[in-house]
Amino acid sequence: MRSTANRAGPRPLLTSDVAAPADALSRLAAHGDQQFEVFFERLETVELLPQGAPNRLRVRKEQGLGVRRIENGRSRLAAADTISGPAFAACCDRVAGTARSIGTAPPRIRTGSWPALRLAELQRAESRLARAVNRRRVGFPMEITARRHRRQVQVIRSPIAAPPQFEEYFSLQVTTPWSVWGGLLPSLADEDLDPVALCLVDRLRSRGLPLHRRAPGVIVLGPNAAAVLLHEVVAHALEADTLGLSGVPDHVVGLKLGGPELDVVDDPRSAPLACKRSSDDEGTAVISRWLLRRGRVRQPLADLAWAERCPSMIPGAARRASRHRLPGPRTTHLELLPGTIPERDLFAEAVGGLYIGEFDRGNLDPLDGRCVLRAPCGRRIGASGPVDHTGPIEIRSRAVDLLAAVTAVADRPLAGGAGWCAKDGALMPVWARCPSIRLEGLQVAD
Amino acid sequence: MKSARLPGLRSLRLALGAVRERTGATGAELYVKVGNTRRIEIDPWMATVTADPDDLQTQVSVLDERGWALRAGGASRALFLADSGPLPEPNGWRRLNRHSLRPGILRLPAARSGTAQSPATDTGEHSPDEEEAAGLAFLHDLLRRLGERIPEARLVRGRLDSGASAAVLASTTGVTARSGRRLATVELDFAASRDGRHGHCRLYRAASNLHLLRADSIASEIAERLRLATAAAPPFLPAGEVAVSPALGCNLLALLAPLLRGRDGWRRLQQLGAGHPLGPPQLQIVDDGGLDAGWMSAAFDDEGVPTRAVALVRDGEPGEPLLSWEDDGWSGFSAAGCRRRSGWRALPELCHSHLYIAGAPEPAESIRSGIVHGCYLLDRAHDGRCHATFEPSTNGGAGQLEEGRFEVDAIGLVIRRGTVLGEAPRVRLTGSLRQLLQGIRAIGDDLRFLPAPGAVGAPTLLLTGLQVEAVG
Numbered sequence: 041m042r043s044t045a046n047r048a049g050p051r052p053l054l055t056s057d058v059a060a061p062a063d064a065l066s067r068l069a070a071h072g073d074q075q076f077e078v079f080f081e082r083l084e085t086v087e088l089l090p091q092g093a094p095n096r097l098r099v100r101k102e103q104g105l106g107v108r109r110i111e112n113g114r115s116r117l118a119a120a121d122t123i124s125g126p127a128f129a130a131c132c133d134r135v136a137g138t139a140r141s142i143g144t145a146p147p148r149i150r151t152g153s154w155p156a157l158r159l160a161e162l163q164r165a166e167s168r169l170a171r172a173v174n175r176r177r178v179g180f181p182m183e184i185t186a187r188r189h190r191r192q193v194q195v196i197r198s199p200i201a202a203p204p205q206f207e208e209y210f211s212l213q214v215t216t217p218w219s220v221w222g223g224l225l226p227s228l229a230d231e232d233l234d235p236v237a238l239c240l241v242d243r244l245r246s247r248g249l250p251l252h253r254r255a256p257g258v259i260v261l262g263p264n265a266a267a268v269l270l271h272e273v274v275a276h277a278l279e280a281d282t283l284g285l286s287g288v289p290d291h292v293v294g295l296k297l298g299g300p301e302l303d304v305v306d307d308p309r310s311a312p313l314a315c316k317r318s319s320d321d322e323g324t325a326v327i328s329r330w331l332l333r334r335g336r337v338r339q340p341l342a343d344l345a346w347a348e349r350c351p352s353m354i355p356g357a358a359r360r361a362s363r364h365r366l367p368g369p370r371t372t373h374l375e376l377l378p379g380t381i382p383e384r385d386l387f388a389e390a391v392g393g394l395y396i397g398e399f400d401r402g403n404l405d406p407l408d409g410r411c412v413l414r415a416p417c418g419r420r421i422g423a424s425g426p427v428d429h430t431g432p433i434e435i436r437s438r439a440v441d442l443l444a445a446v447t448a449v450a451d452r453p454l455a456g457g458a459g460w461c462a463k464d465g466a467l468m469p470v471w472a473r474c475p476s477i478r479l480e481g482l483q484v485a486d
Numbered sequence: 487m488k489s490a491r492l493p494g495l496r497s498l499r500l501a502l503g504a505v506r507e508r509t510g511a512t513g514a515e516l517y518v519k520v521g522n523t524r525r526i527e528i529d530p531w532m533a534t535v536t537a538d539p540d541d542l543q544t545q546v547s548v549l550d551e552r553g554w555a556l557r558a559g560g561a562s563r564a565l566f567l568a569d570s571g572p573l574p575e576p577n578g579w580r581r582l583n584r585h586s587l588r589p590g591i592l593r594l595p596a597a598r599s600g601t602a603q604s605p606a607t608d609t610g611e612h613s614p615d616e617e618e619a620a621g622l623a624f625l626h627d628l629l630r631r632l633g634e635r636i637p638e639a640r641l642v643r644g645r646l647d648s649g650a651s652a653a654v655l656a657s658t659t660g661v662t663a664r665s666g667r668r669l670a671t672v673e674l675d676f677a678a679s680r681d682g683r684h685g686h687c688r689l690y691r692a693a694s695n696l697h698l699l700r701a702d703s704i705a706s707e708i709a710e711r712l713r714l715a716t717a718a719a720p721p722f723l724p725a726g727e728v729a730v731s732p733a734l735g736c737n738l739l740a741l742l743a744p745l746l747r748g749r750d751g752w753r754r755l756q757q758l759g760a761g762h763p764l765g766p767p768q769l770q771i772v773d774d775g776g777l778d779a780g781w782m783s784a785a786f787d788d789e790g791v792p793t794r795a796v797a798l799v800r801d802g803e804p805g806e807p808l809l810s811w812e813d814d815g816w817s818g819f820s821a822a823g824c825r826r827r828s829g830w831r832a833l834p835e836l837c838h839s840h841l842y843i844a845g846a847p848e849p850a851e852s853i854r855s856g857i858v859h860g861c862y863l864l865d866r867a868h869d870g871r872c873h874a875t876f877e878p879s880t881n882g883g884a885g886q887l888e889e890g891r892f893e894v895d896a897i898g899l900v901i902r903r904g905t906v907l908g909e910a911p912r913v914r915l916t917g918s919l920r921q922l923l924q925g926i927r928a929i930g931d932d933l934r935f936l937p938a939p940g941a942v943g944a945p946t947l948l949l950t951g952l953q954v955e956a957v958g
Binding site: 089091092093094095096097098099100101102103104113114115116117118119120121122134159281284285345364365366405407408 | 523546547550551553559569570571588589591592593677833
């Protein structure tokens with residue numbers, strides 16, 4: 041069943057001419073080393089809690105702007121919670137350090153309106169998910185919190201205005217008597233809810249089982265779990281600010297991190313339909329960025345500031361949690377290119393091993409490269425594929441060891457593993473598309 | 487640019503009237519908050535502490551925040567709506583109508599005697615240049631002092647926030663309140679290598695004013711922690727007494743927080759005692775939203791309910807639970823103002839404000855020097871474990887701990903008869919929550935608060951009956 045979501049975007053964030061703030065910014069630069077940009081942002085989150093919850097419907101809207109001066113790798117940001125000419129002029133004064141920095145008359149800045157509140161899709165999420173669970177011949181109590189997130193961004197970096205960006209996606213939190221599942225979805229249509237139902241049923245069948253302590257020789261990660269692993273050990277590890285903690289970021293280019301089967305790309309343009317980006321949160325056009333090409337580092341994730349410091353880096357991966365935060369290099373949509381091995385064969389050579397369908401938590405220590413991944417459950421691999429369920433599994437390993445352990449990549453990539461990245465406390469949605477992968481020779485922590 | 491001003495109560499009442507008229511809600515509440523923050527961040531370039539201050543990649547942000555939240559509804563229909571910017575004029579609520587309320591419940595506290603307006607606090611607009619210069623000077627001073635103590639230390643990341651906020655609240659039940667707050671926080675992450683051993687240290691400190699943050703004492707704390715984190719592991723660990731510093735005591739108390747709030751917490755706390763005292767007679771655990779000179783101190787909580795000191799554990803026995811106004815009178819206990827909002831976007835939730843173990847007259851120094859054979863644990867290891875389990879987990883839970891137990895990874899010293907025998911770069915302190923409280927043998931006089939969610943305070947504590955083992 042197709043989504044009933046109205047994919048028509050809202051009216052443009054700015055209905056006034058973007059040339060006016062662009063002109064104003066161009067008057068600010070005192071010399072050629074200074075760059076000025078303005079970031080306009082509008083967010084809406086509609087949240088529907090389980091029945092019986094107080095204030096079950098929660099609507100949060102906000103808009104504002106941030107003006108930033110970049111000079112020799114240093115930034116100065118001034119942000120306000122309104123979008124208007126006077127607020128823009130005041131922020132310009134703060135970053136320029138002078139009064140009336142853009143002249144006596146602030147530019148005219150007007151915003152468009154959001155479409156009407158639509159709740160039907162959120163209200164139907166509970167029954168659709170229950171049906172998807174019931175199709176697997178089980179049923180159990182669930183409390184569902186469904187949220188729709190919308191974000192509009194317009195960046196003007198003097199003198200160019202980047203195309204306006206619009207993202208719409210959903211998040212679900214499902215509480216059952218034995219666990220809490222949370223994740224992001226591009227829509228609340230049946231095809232996106234079905235994998236959620238599969239995770240919930242796996243958790244039902246593994247409830248109460250003890251921590252899996254036996255270290256298997258082989259682990260097969262499903263697309264969701266593979267996406268989380270790659271997010272931690274490839275995307276985070278190759279963000280310029282993470283690399284800057286232990287050396288000069290562009291020195292890693294060419295470094296071998298894994299086998300030739302690992303081709304990893306970050307491409308915000310191929311994110312799910314309503315989350316595609318053509319420019320990043322600094323207004324730079326995004327690119328299809330090879331993070332790993334045949335297992336070697338090709339192009340780390342960088343924003344303008346890091347590209348200025350490390351000339352071989354290409355900007356276009358800047359993301360901001362909000363107008364109140366400075367941008368930083370982050371992944372948006374991670375893809376592991378498919379291999380040549382059919383998924384059936386991936387399991388055939390992993391009999392006796394462990395299948396992990398999802399990780400619910402992952403963490404990379406940026407200083408020593410240690411990674412911890414936690415799966416709420418797993419399944420033993422038998423001759424016919426995944427069979428008996430197991431309890432939670434925790435994998436502790438160095439990032440390079442995890443990548444070196446990847447010995448096979450399946451041939452069928454699936455969208456999955458989307459979630460909130462919480463690096464440095466800044467929540468950002470991340471998307472992925474991965475096939476299943478097989479790892480050999482890893483230790484499962486006690 | 488001047489910071490935004492809060493609207494007057496009259497504006498809020500007019501807006502509430504407009505909302506009720508348009509939606510038909512029987513009750514409504516408006517909360518408006520404004521704030522400003524100056525943030526200085528030092529980029530993760532692993533700057534050496536001896537670097538020239540001009541070489542530090544500092545990023546400065548000047549942030550103005552302004553927003554409001556509306557709760558409207560009644561017994562069967564309700565709405566929560568939050569938006570940034572100024573509060574709409576009375577005729578600016580045209581998009582609301584009777585269909586805006588959806589199935590749900592709205593409950594609001596009633597006005598009580600004693601609910602009066604607190605004096606308005608301004609948002610503390612200081613000259614941006616002065617505040618920024620003071621912040622930069624503080625960070626440079628801290629790095630210089632740390633460089634004198636431990637030159638091999640490298641700054642991984644630093645962030646200094648200094649700001650002020652003010653809020654006003656009004657509801658159709660007659661509750662009105664104003665509050666204001668100033669806060670400065672510093673988050674520092676350092677690394678060092680000595681003799682081939684690598685160590686990290688993360689510090690988060692707060693004060694009600696940037697000028698109250700002391701660069702010298704923070705530099706001392708960092709140097710002490712880096713030395714311990716890069717020390718060689720001791721050949722053995724004594725299993726006797728464990729003295730914990732106020733910093734680690736705060737972390738242990740924060741672990742116990744779920745036992746110390748609400749009806750569920752009260753039931754668990756009573757079960758923990760199982761008919762016996764929870765701790766020694768000198769043990770007092772208090773939550774006080776109006777604590778004098780506290781960072782979070784306010785006469786009213788974020789729903790306009792008066793705050794007060796609640797003795798959660800009194801003389802080693804369960805005292806009274808921390809209850810919100812909705813549970814007033816439950817089991818004969820009175821409510822206290824204890825529902826706070828994490829920002830204008832958030833609904834009020836029951837939480838602690840100043841949760842602390844009250845200090846006792848015993849000098850902290852005598853506790854440390856009185857250790858016969860044991861450990862003095864200084865702080866938690868920032869990348870180690872720190873959790874507790876309060877109920878059986880059906881699917882792993884937090885760290886797969888057995889019910890009613892805790893574990894914390896810490897750094898510290900091995901001590902025998904007051905003499906330091908060696909350093910412990912990482913030890914794991916584990917035990918039952920019951921033993922954690924009942925094993926308290928002495929409480930020091932050096933109560934200190936650290937920022938957690940809210941403020942958590944503890945003095946030096948002497949603990950017995952817990953397990954200590956070396957990790958890694």
